[in-house]
Amino acid sequence: MKNQLISILIVAMTLATAWAIRGQFGHEQGAAWAGGIGALGLVLVSKRKDWYSKIYSVAMASAVGWGAGGMMSYGMVVGYGRSSNFPNAFYGLLMLFVIGGLYGILGGGLVGLTLESSKERKINWGALLAEMIAGGVLGYYLFVVQLEWLMTPPREETWSVCLGAGLALLWHMARNNYTSPLRVSVYSALGAGFGFAFGNFLQTLGASLEIPFNTWNIMEYSIGFFGGIGMAYSVFSSVWPEETAPSEGWESKIAMLLVFVGIPFINLIDSMGYNTLLERIKDPVNPETTAMLSTLFSTLIVFSVAAIGVYKYLKSKTGFARKDIQVLFITYLAAYILVSYIVVGVFAGRFPSNHQLYVVNLVVILWLAAKQLTPFSGTPVAVMPMNKWLLYLTGIVVIIMFLAFVSVNTHGVLGGAHERFGI
Numbered sequence: 454m455k456n457q458l459i460s461i462l463i464v465a466m467t468l469a470t471a472w473a474i475r476g477q478f479g480h481e482q483g484a485a486w487a488g489g490i491g492a493l494g495l496v497l498v499s500k501r502k503d504w505y506s507k508i509y510s511v512a513m514a515s516a517v518g519w520g521a522g523g524m525m526s527y528g529m530v531v532g533y534g535r536s537s538n539f540p541n542a543f544y545g546l547l548m549l550f551v552i553g554g555l556y557g558i559l560g561g562g563l564v565g566l567t568l569e570s571s572k573e574r575k576i577n578w579g580a581l582l583a584e585m586i587a588g589g590v591l592g593y594y595l596f597v598v599q600l601e602w603l604m605t606p607p608r609e610e611t612w613s614v615c616l617g618a619g620l621a622l623l624w625h626m627a628r629n630n631y632t633s634p635l636r637v638s639v640y641s642a643l644g645a646g647f648g649f650a651f652g653n654f655l656q657t658l659g660a661s662l663e664i665p666f667n668t669w670n671i672m673e674y675s676i677g678f679f680g681g682i683g684m685a686y687s688v689f690s691s692v693w694p695e696e697t698a699p700s701e702g703w704e705s706k707i708a709m710l711l712v713f714v715g716i717p718f719i720n721l722i723d724s725m726g727y728n729t730l731l732e733r734i735k736d737p738v739n740p741e742t743t744a745m746l747s748t749l750f751s752t753l754i755v756f757s758v759a760a761i762g763v764y765k766y767l768k769s770k771t772g773f774a775r776k777d778i779q780v781l782f783i784t785y786l787a788a789y790i791l792v793s794y795i796v797v798g799v800f801a802g803r804f805p806s807n808h809q810l811y812v813v814n815l816v817v818i819l820w821l822a823a824k825q826l827t828p829f830s831g832t833p834v835a836v837m838p839m840n841k842w843l844l845y846l847t848g849i850v851v852i853i854m855f856l857a858f859v860s861v862n863t864h865g866v867l868g869g870a871h872e873r874f875g876i
Contacts, residue, residue, distance in 0.1 A: 457689055460498040460828030463821050465681035467494030470814040471786065472677030473670045473807070474793045481523035482719045486789055488519025488560055489712045491681060493782040494818070495564070495688060497775070500827050503697050504568065505773035508781065509766065513708035514567040516716060519560035522615055526608040527552050527649075531672070532871030534653040534857075535660070537864065541873050543857035546650040548604055550853055552612055553649030553676050554642040558619040561641025561684045562626065565634025571694035581625050585618040592617015632837055633691035637684060639842055644683025647849050648676040654856040661864030670807045689828045692835045705766065713762025713781075717755040717788070724796060725751035736801040746800045751792050758788045779822070786815060 471487035478486070492515030496504050504511065530552065533545025570576045596602045596613040604612055626635040652675030659668040723729075731744035761784045765777055790811045797805055 456826040457828045459825045461685040463498050464494050464685035465678045468681035469674045469677035473674040474789050476673045477793045478724050481520045484523035485516040485520025485716050489516035490786050497778045497782050509705045509708035511567050512712045514563040518563035521559050522556035524611045529605040533873050535657050535867045535870040539861050542861050546853045546857050549649040549653050550646040554646030555615040557641030557645035558638050562622045562638030565637030569634050571697045584621045588617040588621025589614040637687040640683040640687035645680030648679030650853050667807045690830045692833045709766045714759045717758050721755045734798040743800045747795045754788050
């Protein structure tokens with residue numbers, strides 16, 4: 454039990470740190486980098502050699518799943534959670550639970566299916582992708598266009614696309630009896646959903662107490678931490694094939710190129726270009742020099758990530774050892790930390806306190822990973838009782854209701870607060 458708890462903590466801290474860093478980048482590509490880091494940490498602590506062989510595919514599934522949720526807008530919802538009246542605050546926290554839950558459904562579900570794939574039972578990825586795309590389109594037109602259920606007016610209502618795709622994913626797993634991936638999807642959803650709502654509560658509390666810290670980062674860390682707990686616990690307590698199928702050569706190659714080349718380079722173009730950093734850093738002394746140095750070093754880091762990913766792939770013909778997974782994990786997470794330092798202005802002499810905590814988290818993660826043993830439960834769960842999930846869901850909603858009540862009684866009108874309902 455102790456080994457399992459340590460392993461769960463490692464994954465939780467990994468996804469939490471990556472998600473906190475993701476706040477510097479945003480959108481799908483930032484979430485995808487964070488999702489890939491979470492999967493690398495999961496496989497690292499699993500100590501399953503057959504999972505090592507599909508490391509790139511698991512990382513890609515996590516990057517795509519957790520990254521897809523990056524299309525959802527939640528700025529207005531965060532503002533509802535900062536409201537000074539209960540109906541708006543409760544609505545805000547509850548909708549953050551929904552948004553966080555959608556991240557978990559997609560990210561956890563795709564990771565679970567990748568781990569489930571074996572020689573005897575391969576996943577029909579083409580059929581699943583078609584179903585999820587159809588579900589996303591139908592979700593938008595049903596919930597937004599027809600029923601006009603607007604969560605974040607006047608922002609985009611892309612939560613409905615993720616909801617439709619998530620429901621299609623759940624239905625695919627349920628009707629094909631993919632019990633373990635279904636558990637991972639649901640537990641990840643409950644964890645990430647609660648983490649997002651709880652994080653907003655902590656953010657609001659920090660703002661009302663005027664704590665001098667990046668409270669947005671607290672919320673981002675929270676969704677990653679609790680989402681990581683849900684994903685790791687469900688993976689380590691579920692039943693998996695004794696020998697899962699290794700990824701095909703073309704599959705690993707595409708996955709490696711997407712995770713270690715595509716995602717970092719997209720983030721480089723979108724968030725680390727010269728003009729972007731010139732505007733973002735706003736160095737009052739040497740703006741052009743600072744922006745140029747920042748872009749050059751970011752480019753060097755991204756190229757290094759790509760080179761290491763490709764090198765390890767070429768060497769993988771003889772198989773992966775745990776030290777290879779550790780190299781990929783450290784490379785991907787450390788690079789994310791370094792470019793995060795750069796985009797906030799390290800070359801302008803800025804060292805935000807939250808970034809020092811990223812480094813502390815990395816050190817603790819590596820220290821724990823060196824000590825942990827096999828994380829799998831001696832009595833894995835092979836069933837998914839619906840009444841238990843409904844009980845968990847009800848309990849979380851009650852807790853969110855309590856958090857909303859506490860929140861509105863600890864502050865007055867806060868900056869950034871929004872009102873969904875005129876009360």
